[in-house]
Amino acid sequence: MRGPRRRGASTPPPPPAVVVPVRRIRSAFAVVLVLIGLTVAQLVQVQVVDGAEHAARGERQRLRTVELPAVRGRIYDREGAVLATSVDAAAVHADPAAFRPTTRPDGTRVPAAGDRREVARALAPLLDLDPVALADRLDRDGRFVYLARQVDLATAEAVMDLRLPGIGMHVEPRRAYPSGGTAAQVVGFTGIDGAGLQGLEASHDHVLRGRSGTLLVEHAPGGLAIASGERELVPAEPGADLVLTLDREIQHVAERVAADVSARYDALGATVVVLEVGTGDVLGMASAPTFDPNARRTGDAAAWRNRAVTDLFEPGSTQKALTVAVALESGAITPATAFDVPDRLTVGGHTFTDVSRHGVERWTVGDVLARSSNVGTILVAERIGEEALREGLLALGQARPTGLGFPGEVAGHLPAADAWWATTLPTVAIGYGTSTTLLGLATSYATLANDGVRVTPRLVRGTVGLDGRLEPAPPAAAERVLSDRTAGVVLELLGAAVDGPGATGGLAAVPGYRVGGKTGTARKPLVDAAGYSDQYVASFVGVAPLDDPRLVVAVMVDAPQGAYYGGAVAAPAFAEVMHASLLARRIVPDGSGRSLDELVRSAAAAPAPTAP
Amino acid sequence: MSALAVVRPRPAAGPDVGAPSARGPRAAAPAATGRVRLAVAVSVLALGAGALFGAVALNASAAQAAVTARRLEGEVRAAERHHADLLVDVAELEDPARIRARALELGMIPAPAARHLVLRRAIAADGAPDPVLPGVADPLKPVLTQER
Incomplete structure (x- = not known):
């Protein structure tokens, strides 16, 4: 153990004092802390505060x-x-920016990828477009412009094979x-x-x-x-x-006949409707002129109209069957009721005449209908009065929407009850002063053919979903508006209007079937003035087979030239459509045909047909 | 507990004259530990390599399957497109207007008056003889309702 050091003895110098830079360390530590704090704050900003935005940007x-x-x-x-x-199909598009020199943000100048005129010249023959117009499109502002749409895929692939700068394509449905x-x-x-x-x-x-x-x-x-x-x-x-509900075969015949009759009589147009009795199915609905929806831009937009539901016309004499039906239903007349019918009658200061001159004839209701007598029909209407006639026609569907629900369908017109004048009753009774669509008229006749039960017409049978099964549309609404007896009587009268003596609808006859129907000839009202023009609407509406009606066909020809009577212009068209429709629907003849021997003999005697 | 702990030599229970010195066993332990460590390291590396290879292989397989799926989707799309085109072709060929025009070109003429022949069997579907046709020799032979 060492003793205490003596004073004056040699001792080693003390080690130098260590100076700790506490302040510097603290300052550095503070700086580090601040940096770490800033980093953490930025981390929180990026990860927490703006995290969702950055994540979305990344996505x-x-x-x-x-x-x-x-x-x-x-x-x-x-x-x-x-x-x-x-x-x-394909859409061909372009990026117009590819045909302009651009400058990057760093100032670098980027030349155009191609010359738009050269590209337009290369594309024009393939796309069947004007090269100048194409070049103009390539000169537009923006980054996207369509050059052609709905082109064939082969055409688009040919375009892409050219490997033109700034040109692309994508598939789209057509x-x-x-x-x-x-x-x-x-x-x-x-x-x-x-x-x-x-x-x-x-x-x-x-x-x-x-x-x-x-x-x-x-x-x-x-x-x-x-x-x-x-x-x-x-x-x-x-x-x-x-x-x-359309039948393509019937639709084709209806369209062909409409086009033929329209061309033959140089008419403004013609319309045909084929209805199935009982179901209300529209089997055919055709108008001429028509159009091809694949090339609709080249045609007249007026041809897009479905005239059977959008065009109103005064039904003329086809109305007379409805007037007679209302009269029979009201009990004011019977099928045997006879009238003394002159060829002219003055009502409310206006004289109504029959088409043909005749003396005072004693005619039954059937004779009146068969001869399409205006005067006789007015006499029938006078038996029932204004209110009953109006209500009866409304019940038969006149001036009411048919319920088809087709775009642009119109309801027709029947004067309001308080707007009937002295001449309204006779006028409406013979099919003037009121208007309807051809479908509306056909629906009224289908009511007669369906034993007095009105069935809402329909165009859609149902839909087919992913399972491939037909989901039927709801059944059409049905409403009885006439007794079956009245309907049957009117049908017989309509039969006489085709095959009876003096009938105006003789040309509507269909070989092998009994047909009932009514001709209509009405002058067209002036468009911008009161009164009537010198143009006519010729029509015919009928049913077949008469014993068990299955089909209703209505034909309307707008402003035929040369001939204008419904019996001459529309009835033959009706017969052609009805005949083809009966065959297409496999409807059995109702016994009015001839025997096989008669058929063979007549065929042998007939001249050989020639191709048209 | 780690694997190294298992092989660590236990301390002697008491003095042992004949036993080697304490330094001897302590010198042998690091050699054993090193071998074990090496084995573990190799195992871990092998496991890692296997996992990596598996992951890469799985990813490649998934990518291959995705490419195949894209190709098959393209083929399905092309087949659907072909089907749609054929459907249009068939509908165009079936168009009554085209058929009529073609028939007229071939010199055919519209039938002037088509007729139905209504056939009636001599026996009804239930096998009972038809009373309206009593004299028919062959009951299964259809007869015409039209007068012969």
């Missing part, structure tokens, strides 16, 4: 949502023949109508984006269009999809198919 950069358009449903006739369907103009006014058409614009395409757009789907894909910066990347598919739901 936007790598994820792309592609809309998958739904396949639009097809439209079939009642037998499954395709009237409208969708096929793939509506196709493979039967051309068949039922064009009924089916309608869609716009370039697939939305229904006209006809059933428009009214049933919600059924046909389906629901679009989406495809979420992850892609690389270059735009190429990453095969094993994120992928989320929400499949598109295709639209339901629409099955119509």
Whole structure:
């Protein structure tokens, strides 16, 4: 153990004092703390405060949502023949910026990728467009412009084979109508984006269009999809198919006959409606002139109209059967009731005349109808009075919507009860001063043919969904408006109006079938003035087979030239359509045909037919 | 507990003259531990490599399947497109207006007056003889309702 050091002894110098820079350390520590704090704050800002935004931005950069358009449903006739369907087509587009020199943010000047005039010249023959117009489109502002739409895929692929700068294509659906103009006014058409614009395409757009789907894909910066990347598919739901009541064969005949009769008489137009009795199914609905929905831009837009439901006309003498039906139903007359009928009658200061001059004849109701006597019909109407006639015609569907629900359908017109003058009763009784559509008139006759039960006409049998099964449309509404006895009597009278003595509808006869029907000839009212023009509407409405009516056919010819009587112009057209419709529906003749021996003998005696 | 702890030599219970010194066993333990560590490391590396290979293989397989799926989707789309085109072609060929025009081109003429022949069997569907046709020799032979 060492003892205490002595004073004066040599001792080692003390170690130098260590100076700790506490303040510096504290300052540095504070700086570090501040930096760490700033870093943490930035981290919180990025990860927490703006986290969602950054995440969304990242997703936007790598994820792309592609809309998958739904396949639009097809439209079939009642037998499954395709009237409208969708096929793939292509849209050719361009990026006009590719044809302009640009400057990057760093000041670098980027030359144009190509010359727009050269590109336009290369594209013009393929797209069947004017090269100057194409070049103008390529000169527009913006980054996207359509050059052509709904072009064939082969054409678009030929365009892409040219490898032109700034030119691209994408697939888009195109509506196709493979039967051309068949039922064009009924089916309608869609716009370039697939939305229904006209006809059933428009009214049933919600059924046909389906629901679009989406495809979420992850892609690389270059735009190429990453095969094993994120992928989320929400499949598109295709639209339901629409099955119509139309029969394509009957529709074709109706359209052909409408076009033929319109051309033969140089008429403004012609319309044909074929209805099935009992169901209200519209088997045919044709108007001339018509159009091809595949090339509708080249035709007259007036031809798009479904005249059977949009055009009103005064029914003329076809109204007389309805007047007689109302009179019979009211009990004011019976089938045996006879009238002394002159050839002219003055009512309310206006003189009504029959078409043909005759003395005072003793005619039954059947004779009045068969001869289409205006005076006789007025005498019948006077038995029932204004109110009963008006109510009866309304019950038969006049001036009421048919219930078809077709776009643009009009209801017709019948003067209000307080607007009847002294001449209104005789005028309305013979089919003037009131108006209807051809479908409305056919529906009234279908009521007569259906034992007095009015059935709402319909164009849609049902829809076909993904399971391929037909979902039938609700049955048509039915309402009794006449007794079956009245309806039967009027049908017999209509039969006499075709095959009876002095009948005006003789040319409506159909070989092998008994037919009942009524001619109509009405002067057209002036468009912008009171009174009537010198143009006529010729019409015929009839049913067959008369013993068990199955079909109603109505024909209306607008302003025929040369001949204008319904019995001469519309009745033959009726016979042709009715005959073809009866055969198409496999409806058995009702016994008015001849024996086989007679047929063979007549065929042998007849001159050999020649091709038209 | 780690694997190293298992092989750590236990301390001797008491003095042992004949036993090697305490330094001897302590010198042998690191060699054993090193081998074990090496084995573990190799195992871990092998496991990692296997996992990596498996992940890569799985990813490649998924990518291959995705590519196949895309190709099949494209083929389905092309087949659907072909079907739609064929449907249009058939509908165009079936168009009554086209058929009529073609028939006229071929020299055919519209039938002047088509007729129905209504056939009636001599026996009803239930096998009972038809009383209205008593004299028919062959009951299954259809006869015409029209007068011969």
